[in-house]
Amino acid sequence: MPPTQTVPCQYRTGKTLGSGTYAIVKEAVHIKTGTHYACKVINKKLMEGREHMVRNEIAVLKKVSKSHPNIVTLHDYFETAHNLYLCFDLCTGGELFDRICAKGNYYEKDAAHLVGCIFGAVAYLHKCGIVHRDLKPENLLFRDPSEEADIMICDFGLSRVIESDKIGLLTEICGTPGYMAPEIFLKSGHHKPVDVWAMGVITYFLLCGYTPFDRESQAKETEAIIAGDYKFEPVEYWENVSDTAKEFIKCCLTINPVKRPSAQDMLAHKWLSSEHYVTDSTG
Numbered sequence: 001m002p003p004t005q006t007v008p009c010q011y012r013t014g015k016t017l018g019s020g021t022y023a024i025v026k027e028a029v030h031i032k033t034g035t036h037y038a039c040k041v042i043n044k045k046l047m048e049g050r051e052h053m054v055r056n057e058i059a060v061l062k063k064v065s066k067s068h069p070n071i072v073t074l075h076d077y078f079e080t081a082h083n084l085y086l087c088f089d090l091c092t093g094g095e096l097f098d099r100i101c102a103k104g105n106y107y108e109k110d111a112a113h114l115v116g117c118i119f120g121a122v123a124y125l126h127k128c129g130i131v132h133r134d135l136k137p138e139n140l141l142f143r144d145p146s147e148e149a150d151i152m153i154c155d156f157g158l159s160r161v162i163e164s165d166k167i168g169l170l171t172e173i174c175g176t177p178g179y180m181a182p183e184i185f186l187k188s189g190h191h192k193p194v195d196v197w198a199m200g201v202i203t204y205f206l207l208c209g210y211t212p213f214d215r216e217s218q219a220k221e222t223e224a225i226i227a228g229d230y231k232f233e234p235v236e237y238w239e240n241v242s243d244t245a246k247e248f249i250k251c252c253l254t255i256n257p258v259k260r261p262s263a264q265d266m267l268a269h270k271w272l273s274s275e276h277y278v279t280d281s282t283g
């Protein structure tokens with residue numbers, strides 16, 4: 001897909017859908033076809049010195065677009081003097097983060113279904129040699145507003161394509177602290193296992209409505225992550241959650257990345273098989 005040259009006038013932008021660290025995402029209509037997209041507008045000045053991040057994001061998206069139902073597709077990209085524009089499938093169902101906040105927490109059966117879908121996409125990315133590195137409920141979007149909408153992984157801004165499986169390849173500290181694996185803070189080198197760790201944090205969050213390593217300061221949070229210090233407490237939030245779900249989270253939150261199961265291993269975990277739910281959803 002060659003970049004379309006300087007044609008932002010092909011689109012009419014509308015309301016803001018969300019914003020992140022470097023970008024504002026706006027609804028956009030392709031004037032000729034009337035198709036609605038989500039347009040990520042990245043300010044070049046803000047990105048100065050970090051242009052490689054956007055180039056990298058585009059390279060990864062080109063590799064995975066249209067290849068998996070739970071990964072957002074990049075349709076077009078172009079630039080003007082001031083901005084870079086990335087046009088994606090429009091996800092109208094909002095962020096997983098907002099759905100968790102609105103519900104308080106998810107029922108186990110629904111949580112397992114979502115976690116299974118996301119892990120399927122993560123295992124696919126890993127198979128393609130891609131590590132996402134910023135999995136969190138703000139970067140997981142619903143395709144439409146219905147309860148049964150597909151969930152989509154977005155925001156490949158921190159992702160990397162690495163062909164080798166050697167753990168010690170990436171060492172820079174990046175991500176969102178509460179979802180970052182111990183090896184990222186330890187700078188001992190990290191790779192695909194960081195996404196499995198983040199999935200453990202997301203699963204915990206889905207089931208109780210708060211994250212496992214939340215502490216009064218960033219230093220204390222980092223300490224807790226490195227020690228793998230979290231509990232299924234307060235008990236009133238966890239008494240109706242099955243031991244199988246807790247075991248699933250424990251596996252994802254294995255401190256040693258070498259011993260942490262892979263995304264593919266986690267997909268085979270019994271918590272994700274629906275039959276298990278019918279008999280064991282009340283713990």
Ligand code: ADP
Nearest residue numbers: 017018019020021022023025038088091138155
């Ligand atoms: P950043 O790299 O700045 O975090 P993101 O790619 O995560 O940027 O986008 C920021 C926010 O914009 C997301 O958290 C989400 O709320 C919204 N957003 C991103 N992509 C889409 C999309 N395809 N459809 C709808 N909303 C989107």
Ligand code: MG
Nearest residue numbers: 020138139155
């Ligand atoms: Mg984001």
